[in-house]
Amino acid sequence: MTTPVRHTAADDPPGRMTVSGLLETSVLAGSDILAGSDGLTREVARFNVMEVPDIERWTRPGEFLLTAGYAIRHSPDRLTSVIEALHTRGVAGIGIKLGRYIDTVPPASLETAERLGFPVVSLPSGVSFDDILTEGSIDLVNRHVHTMNQADVLQRRLVDVVLAGGGLPAVTEALAHELNVAALVTTPDGRQITAAGAPEKLDVVRSSPALDDTGRLRTESLDGALGAHPVPADSEDASLSAAIVGVRAGDTDHGRLAAFATGRTLGREDLFALDRAASVCALVTTRDLAVSAVEDKYQADFVRDLTVGRAGSAEQTIAHARDFGWDFDRPLMVVVVEPDPGALDDDTSSTRRPLVERQAGAIAGALAHRDSGAAVVALSTETVIILGAETRERSEAKINDLVRTVRGRGGGGRKPFSVGMSRSCDSPAEIPTAYSQAATAVRVGRQVAGGESVTHFDALGVYRLLSLVEDQAELESFARETLRELADDTDEARDLRRTLDLLLATNINVAETARTLHFHYNTLRYRLAKLERVLGPFTTKPGLRLDLSLALKILAMRGLRR
CATH class of the missing domain: 3.30.450.40 (GAF domain)
Structure with missing residues (x-):
């Protein structure tokens, strides 16, 4: 049973032809929709004629397929699988001229087309494919124009x-x-x-x-x-x-x-x-970008001078910063953002702006509504942020919130970075010190916590002092001589180092350490005895405990492996 054509093409955009619009053309005005009327809004972008058995592989999305059924004359039931394949490939619909090679469309094929919303149309018997292709193509060209x-x-x-x-x-x-x-x-x-x-x-x-x-x-x-x-x-x-x-x-x-x-x-x-x-x-x-490149250069030069103490007096610095829209007449803090190692290595494409510039732009956009007077400047290998300081807790919360916004969920090919925060400073004259603190925090924080770290300078503790030792070989030697076989990169050594670290943190409180590690008290006593056989009587020698604590921190900071 056929369904009359329902003309809804008036709702189509002027530049687009749908199946409904195609059926409104004069050459197809006598067509009947056999099934799939829910798909009348499918877009028609081109035409094709089906006269080969494997037509599916030759179709493209948006095509309206014309056929007299020649390819399926001996097996009309195959039309069901053809319709499923055409629907999957995004074909707009199929127009069949009945009576030449097939008289009816199998009910199973119509049921499939109705379920998929794939238009199956019975074409007028007196219309040739050439007429359809000519008028349809002219209509498409007019719409494209x-x-x-x-x-x-x-x-x-x-x-x-x-x-x-x-x-x-x-x-x-x-x-x-x-x-x-x-x-x-x-x-x-x-x-x-x-x-x-x-x-x-x-x-x-x-x-x-x-x-x-x-x-x-x-x-x-x-x-x-x-x-x-x-x-x-x-x-x-x-x-x-x-x-x-x-x-x-x-x-x-x-x-x-x-x-x-x-x-x-x-x-x-x-x-x-x-x-x-x-x-x-x-x-x-x-x-x-061309306009801002000049301003960015002046801003970068100013911030470089500022970080090394060559920007002039506090009054001059505040006035100069105001010209850039920055508010330095308040307590400030410095934040340094560095791409993590490897992020720059695979970012050599000439089709994108340099990574540090992109990260600085993202940070500036995210910071604008949080602190409109903040400075965000991209230098050669890092982004420097100078913004208003609050208490340490509130400043850390603000920066962590900013980092979460910039990182999002890590999608879209964004590159990892680490962040270091300085203490608060009361005058622009203290910015060189604050910059040094932030740079130390990002470097040491990454050494201790790994990539994508966010570290405040005051959270470094003794790591600040260890980071000042330039002779890394001497630090490594001290750690290995102090920890002995516990410095090895083995599962047993790592397990014993964790036990030692907790013992030192609890001031050799065996019961508390056992509870933290979920060990039986006697098991921890056995481990303690083993540690003293390897390291010496650290439970009774405060100096040795200090050496061991420093050695563990060196190992954590330097990531020593052998």
Whole structure:
């Protein structure tokens, strides 16, 4: 039984042809939908003719397939598996001319098509495939021309925004208005640079899987991938569609431009328009980078002078910093951020800005609403941050929160880094000392805790003193002579070192150490005796206990292995 054609093409975007729109053309006006009417909104991008048995492998997404059934004339039931394969490959639908080679479509095939929402259409008997291909292709060309014209208009309007002095926020706002979408511009790994659009649209995007809980576009997953695709929303009433393109200038990847729409599906014509808009974004980014490069150089030179005490008096420093928008007339602290070893080694691509610059940009963006008067400067191998100081606890909480935001969940190809924090200083004249403290904290913190460490200078304890010893061989020799066989890189040595460390931390309190290690009291007494046979009577010699404690810290800090 056939179902009358239901014309809903009036709702289609002008630049896109759907199956419904195709069936409205004069040449197909007498068609009947046999099954899969739920798929009438599938986009038709091209046509193909099925006259070979293995047509599935030759199809492409968006094709509308025409057939007289010749390839399945001896086995019509095979149409069921063909429909499943075509649906999987993203084919828009299939039009069958009945009566020539097959008289009816098998019921099983229609049931499968209905279940999949894959349109199966009975073509008018008096219409040739040439007529369909000709009229359909002309319609597609006209729609593509319309798409190009609309994209040209959009590009001209965005260029006008730039010529009027607008930056990325103004361009993004204009784009969101013209396309009626929520729009985001992000870094290559998805950190937001700017966002625009109606608040309710942005709320849907923020609650969708397209963004992680730090607000980063998931560029490493389908939800944030290039192209046009649906995105699950947090409500059944809020269908979300995404179209994402790259923002590139020559060979340099500056980031992503993403558009999100609710209640309609973004498609090829939207991607075409976004590509034009992305070229404008790349123009703005290149302009801004060229302008900021000069200012960045002055800022970097000033901070270098500041860290070595050559920036002038406190009054001069405060005034100079104010010219850059920095507030140094308050208690300050210095934070040093360094990429972890190896992060720079595999970041030699010429298509991206240098790693330290990218990390500094991400930090500056995340810090802007936390401390608008802070300085964030990228030097050759590190990012230096000078910001307002609070109590140690509150300062550490602020920096840890900042680090969590910048790292996100580690997706999008972002590189690991470690952080060192200084003590508070009351005057810009103390910044050289604070910078030295932060640099020591990041270096020693990484030695002790490994990569991606976040360390305050006051948390270093005795490690601060050990870090001042330049002769590392002497430190290693002292540790090995003191710990003897416990310095070996074996499971038994590591186990005994842990026991020794806890004994020293509890001032040789055997009962407390046994409880911490979940050992029986007699088991720990046995271990204690074994440790004294190897190391000497440290339970009765405070000096030996001090040597052992220092040796354990040297081993932890230097990561000695043999």
